[in-house]
Amino acid sequence: MTTSPGAMELRDRVREAAAGPRALRVVAGASWLDANRPVRAEATLEMSGHAGIIEYEPGDLTLTARAGTTLDEIAHVTAAHGQWLSLDPYGDSSRATLGATIATASYGPLAHSFGTPRDVTLGVEFVTGGGEVVRGGGRVVKNVAGFDLTRLVTGSWGTLGVITEVTVRLRAIPPVQATLIIDVGGAETEVERLRGGLRALPFMPMAAQFLDPTAARLVEAGDRVGALLVRLGGNEEAVRAQREQLRSLADTREADADVWHRLRVLESANAAVVRLSRRPSTFSETWRTAMRMVERWTSPAYCHGDPGRGVSRVVLPLTNQTAVDELRSVLETPFQGSRVYERIPEPLWNVLSSSAIHGRLQRGIKEAFDPHNVLNPGILGESQ
């Protein structure tokens, strides 16, 4: 496979930076710039011009596009053939790019059934911090040739290489879809009952999200109570049965299809966001902690969570008056599980999560692929 002229230009920019060394901030749609740890960079590597779909053969259900291609463009082109890319990360999909989605391993409600970027990425081209254009994987749906550079850069936040091109697996959009709402009272036992009930259903919904009362109100899925949104899909008969089976669990009502879009774009630009996770069987405890964080926050915070993945996402809007200590105290609400911070004010990173790069292997990989530390330095913290 040949390297595109655009990738060669980007390679030259990285080589110049490595020679400096002069740190680069890799930027595409600029919609998630405040995500993750602060970056110390002297220049910007602009990716949004490096856009466009390179190859799309609907019969193969695969698509290859340059990194700066927006998720909206991909959705538009594939929808014409009844297909989609099953990645729906939170944020503005008219600005979110394929490269950034893969680089940050961002995902949304559809991950419930279709997985995260690691599950849909088939191949990548990227420029290493040493200024080499490298390819991993390929354009076919099954591939074990060579060591897996694709998984390596997926979720590496641009710190190992600048992704220039991505090949992804697509899926057929189910012929019939529906989203049902179940009202959820505050009781933890009710959350646990619904979680267990969902799991026992003979089908796996495309997506399932608990919303706290605020989120439910904001996406127009409830009033004063929380909600469970369940997305169904399949052929007509399958969806009819799914509806009935869901009704055996609780009273349901129909949501309009846009409810998922409203959830994706709900959060304000200025908010602290943390994901809490444990094994799915303990979801109700994770959810309780998320609700507790929301209750403790002053401005209209909210949370939503995927019982199948065992993850709850807490969004705490910030204002100019926000006291960092108060925020820290809420974020440190006791919880026996994993916390992944998406966005928090700069001073809090050092105290809450100074680095994601731990141990000899992580450190060694970073040093090998970006020996001069010029790619998004700091975004995953310093090597420890």
Next chain:
Amino acid sequence: MSGAPRAAKPRPSSSIDESLARRLAEIVGEKRVLFRGGELLAYSSDGLPGYFKQPSIAVFPGTRDEVVAVLRVLAERGAPFVPRGAGTGLSGGALADGVVLLGLNRLTHILSVDPENALAVVEPGVVNVALSRAVSSYGLHYAPDPSSQAACTIGGNVAENAGGPHCLKYGVTLNHVIALTIALPNGEVVALGNADGESEGYDLVGAFVGSEGCFGVALDVTVRLSRTPQSIRTLLADFSSIDAAARAVSSIIASGILPAALEMMDAATIRAVEASIYAAGYPTDAAAVLLVEVDGPTAGLDTDVTTVVRLCREAGAREVRVARDDIERAKLWQGRKKAFGAMGRISSHLVVQDAVVPRTKLPEILARVHDIAERYRVMVCNVFHAGDGNLHPNIGYDANNPDESARVHSAMREIMQACIDAGGTVSGEHGIGLDKLPYMDALFSSESLSAMCTLRTVFDPDRRANPGKVVPVHSCREWHMAPSARSTSTEHA
């Protein structure tokens, strides 16, 4: 295949080997260390026919502590080694040429099962199908199902990123491994991934799965189990041309139905199967059959069956029959899973390839394969995962016939090149190992191969784990970087 098969020269064990063997026996016991020529015969080949490489020593630890202790001794001595599971691999990945073979098939414990979260933690020597059996009472199974699943181990599956017929819908090994505890080649024990929630940092689980024993040894593997589907429908469609069968595959994939499996067998395969004890009732006059399985909740499943039947008919199927019960279903599958075994009856040697092409290219590539086979006067049997575009052209031959061997290898090389030219890859699930090394240069640039070497070096700085496999040695040069920065490159090489 990278040249004519050859027999290993008898290799007298050296005093260095004997001293190492004695040291290893102190850890695992004398019975678990083999180093005399005759004892090593069984470990001088794997699932890849035609190769014979004798290890210097074969050592079989029985516990994870023993594995770690063995690795430390090997590290002290600077001894290269090759990890091995059941030795069913088809790429020569478990061949140890004069180095230590580290057998992991004694670590067979299922350490824990968490049915509520559909997770299991297993030792590397657990046999694939044994895991599915052990969790079946919970309504769960382990989805990746290589044809060798009755013998192959989870550790080997992890090393090869193994697939199988049902990976079309459920994904390959990579999609089912959540976390690992590994021993690096130096004996250091490292936990990768997190089964108890999300984690940050680089995806080391993703990097390790499919690393073909070059990054270390898995001590335990946390896998995701899958719900056993409420209903399963298995169909057999027969076609009077391969082209028609390939077109049926394309239209099923394009329809949006995601079958659990979509397998194709050509006339030569059908005849071999039907002449064997694995006879499945395939029509022997068909040019190709498709084995299609759809599964999931009962409601709506028959609609999918109807659509698949219609699409097969529209593509020219003569007959499409749906298995009436589990017995018929099992029989249809047995023919497919034992196809390689059935072909083994016909020829003394069999080369199996594993290339993948974009699914829309299947009709074109199968015609090319047919032309190439005719030109070289070899008989290719095609039995493969059509839904993934994952071809398994097999050629049966007599490895002791130099002329025939040469024609077989030339034909295979052309088939592989045709698949690469069609936008495909050389391995979908068997791994590169030794067998496909010669194709890596055609598939990846020297920069990409060099990057892979660099990744390997992070895990195994001494490059002692499965030496000479996966990435051609000549591409493992110094890590490249900007010209002005080259002076500092050595420390990262």
